[in-house]
Amino acid sequence: MRDAVIVDAVRTPIGKRNGTLASVHAADLSAKVLNALVERTGIDPGTVDDVIWGCVTQIGDQSSNVGRSAVLSAGWPEHVPAVTVNRACGSSQQAVDQAAHAVMSGQYDLVVAGGVETMSRVPLGAHRTTGQPYGPGVLARYEGVEFNQGIGAELIAERWKFSRTRLDEFASASHEKAAAAIDAGVFDDHLVPVDADGTKLTTDEGLRRGTSPERLAGLKPSFKEDGVIHAGNSSQISDGAAALLVTTPERARDLGLTPIARYHTGAVSGADPVTMLLGPIPATEKALHRAGLTIDDIGVYEVNEAFAPVPLAWLAETGADPDRLNPYGGAIAVGHPLGGSGAILMTRMLARMRQGGIRYGLQTMCEGGGTANATIVELLP
Structure with a gap:
């Protein structure tokens, strides 16, 4: 089995809902990265074996294989192929996993993995306007319950x-x-500025400085009248894209490139x-069992902040060190452009690993339908 390494990772700034990136088509936003x-x-783009793209x-705007359009x-x-994959919020993390698996197996040598979501132009839940995504069998199994992430x-x-x-x-x-x-x-070395209608976006747009528990206390619950989940402790609706270059150590050397990290282990559940x-x-x-590691071996954890209870429950159950969790904040602060978030989190985690000389990083994403990815990467000298 060959090693797969990440040679580079880039992302756009994350645009807020109906913000600077709202005018940019998903294919064009993807093309930027x-x-x-x-x-x-x-690299010569003509030598890329495949582009594996999450959405x-x-x-x-995001139909008809947006990866190919990108x-x-x-x-x-034109001979460079592309495929668009969907594992809900973990789509571009799945894209990275699949790229690494293809390289490790020897079927591909040079792959681009990443993803995009322009939620301003294609709103969350828009697919429900054309049909029932779950079907009678699923609804009968769960007694007609409404599958709602907020609930x-x-x-x-x-x-x-x-x-x-x-x-x-x-939050x-x-x-x-x-x-x-x-x-x-921290993010400057991997951010790709985006020009949109004469405005250049150079940093994540959704950040609200001065946010405090006292300010958030005034927001109304979003899903239950007496609930605790609201817009301020949930991920933001956003636009963004990210891409990583995955290859073998030998191919990287031939190209004169220095790998950042080795893909160590991936798991889905x-x-x-x-x-x-x-x-x-x-x-x-x-993932930890497969890797032969413990939670304490991991120096940084990126657990997507879909809603505040998600990383908090993860901390409680894993016994992980809270000081190692999401050191640069997360989707609550800067947004969650669904299909791009997995690759965005990986770029952020790699930045932290390089800055701190951290050997192992673990990234995991909760996903609609109850699935999740977990990926462990190892920093290389």
Whole structure:
């Protein structure tokens, strides 16, 4: 089995809902990061074996294999193929996993993996306007329950007895950490500025400085009248894209490139589709077991902040060190462009690993339908 390594990772700034990136088509936004990889690495795009691209709501602007449209928009040779994958919020993390698996198996030598979501143009849930995504068999199995992530987050908060104050404290800390990272220039080396209608977006747009539990206390619950989940302790609706270059150590050397990290282990898992958001817990356990590592061996954890109870429940069940969790904030502070988030989190985690000389990083995402990805990467000298 060959090693797979990540040579470079880039992302756009995350645009807020109906913000600067709302005017940019998903294929064109994707092309920005594809071409940034070419400019940064000097690779010939014609030598890329495949582009594996995550996207969740694959209708409208994001239909008809948006990954392929991205390759064409980028001006890459027509013979370069692409495929669009959907594992809900973990779609671009799944894309990275599949790229690594293809390289490790020897079927591919040079792959681009990543993803995109322009939620301003293709809203979450838009697919429901054209049919019932679950079908009679699924609805009968779960007694006609409505599969709602917000209600799932409420159920998690109730199960672990997370108070509204605790959730709002976590959300406020996400903004604080994101602001500190932006001010320190942590993201500058992997951000690709985007021009849109004469405005250049150079940093994540959704950050709300000065967010505090006291301010969040004034927001109304979003899913239950007496609930604890609201817009301020949930991920933001956003636009964004990210891309990573995956190859072998030998091919990287031939190209004159220095790998950042080795793909160590990947795992996927399923959980209750009603609660829906607990998949990262068994996925993490599975990945650690497969890797022969413990949670304490991991120096940084990126657990997607879909809703504040998700990473908090993950912490409670894994016994992980909270100081290693989401050191630069997360989706509550800067947004969650669904199909791009997995690759975005990986770029952020790699930045933290390089900055701190951290050997192992673990990334995990909760996903609609109750699935989850967990990926472990190892920093290389």
